[in-house]
Amino acid sequence: MSVLEKASKLVTPSSSEARRLEQVSAKVRQRLEKEFTDPEISLGGSYARGTWLKGSLDIDYFLLYPWEFPREKLETEAVDSAIRALEGYKTNLRYAEHPYVEAFVDNVRVNVVPCYNVSQGEWQSAADRSPYHTKYIISKLDDRLRLEMRLFKKFVKASKVYGAEVKVQGFSGYVCEILVLKFGSFTSVLEVLAKLKQNEVISIEPYDKELATSFKSPLVLLDPVDTTRNLGAAISGRNVARLVFQSRRFMKEPRLSYFSEKEGRLNPSKELLSRTLVVSFENNQRSPDILWGELKKSAAAISNKLESMGFQVLRNGAASDEISHSALVFLLADVKINKIFSREGPEYFRQEELENYFAKNRKRALHTWISEEGRVESLFQRESVAATDALAKLLSNKLDSVGASEAIRREIKSGFKVRTASALIKKRDWLGRALLSLVAEE
DSSP: OOOHHHHHHHOOOOHHHHHHHHHHHHHHHHHHHHHHHEEEEEHHHHHTTOOOOOOOOOOEEEEEOOSSHHHHHHHHHHHHHHHHHTSSSSSEEESSHHHHHEEEEEEEEEEEEHHHOOOTTTOGGGGGGGGHHHHHHHHOOHHHHHHHHHHHHHHHHHTTOOOOOOOOBBHHHHHHHHHHHSSSSSHHHHHHHOOOTTTOEEEEOOHHHHHHHTTOOOSSSETTTTEEEGGGGGGGHHHHHHHHHHHHHHSSSGGGGGGGGOOSSSSOOHHHHHHEEEEEEEOOOHHHHHHHHHHHHHHHHHHHHHHHOOOOEEEEEEEESSEEEEEEEEEESSSBBOOOOEEEEEETTTTTHHHHHHHHTTTSSSEEEEOOTSSEEEEESSSBBBBBHHHHHHHHSGGGGGTHHHHHHHHHHHHHEEGGGTTOOOOOOOOHHHHHHHHHHO
């Protein structure tokens, strides 16, 4: 049996799983139809298209309101009604461009998303395209393509680049389906990815070539129901590169392990763990996409500040349980740096700049001289040479000047801890998994 034949068994849902989703889908639809009269109720997502993965029990329903329905009511009354319709089940309020409801019905995750029933191209909200996505994919599908899509989704998931949410910035299920539709099979998509050219444009439908060249993302993939929209814009360069590498490896040596989701090495380098600093703090619960955007922005801003203080940051990242606890993570080249450092000043002929330099640094500099190149050069003494101390002082005294998000600044000010990853890696909780990803990922 070939690798793909074996993988097909891993990705194809059983008949009992299909029946279970059918029952839950019918139950949810009945509740929604009882609660709502205005919107058209439309089943969407991978379940509606028949491309969901074995073990991925998700159902999406869209509430298609007429275009004149007020936006504020779409974000309030529609959401409140959806929560009432699912009374008795655990519900969460989630956010994309606007709020929607997530519920768990008989251990199946159900998303109920309000949007507008508009003509193609006349979008009023980002979710308005979703019903068109479902119709488009279904119109092109047969059983062979469904299997090819499932294989590719599983490969992307095992490569840890699956999901369009801000936390991942990876390949959505819809993106995976579009790529398979474009190139016809799982292996054909991998062949294309393995030879992907910079800024290469991929589109199923005719498109405006001038507009397409203005898109600067590593992967330019146009939405077939709206070719002015670049689906690749939400995918990070790192994730494009990772999938390209995985595609090349698989094409060179196909193995079933490429369809298995694995954690990083269980015993990461102790040296790297000792050089990884973790800032942990409590956060207020909010939309995961908003939270992850704030965390990533803050980690990058603090990383830049550490660099300006003389610490070489090799990688930065974030972690969160998406409820009440988060962390910012920094892998450093060294956790202790020299107390004395030099800084170049202006050249001798820049009189005004030299006067400003001397006025600012004369008292602070330990020693100043003219270099062989005719520049002023000075020696200074650092306030902190240990990264843990420097980071703690930065967060305690200078956080407002760093560029971190306002919400994260406020939460860190309420209390934080700075520790090395060595003390935190043993647990395989949300933080332990994030640390593994940072220091042990291939």
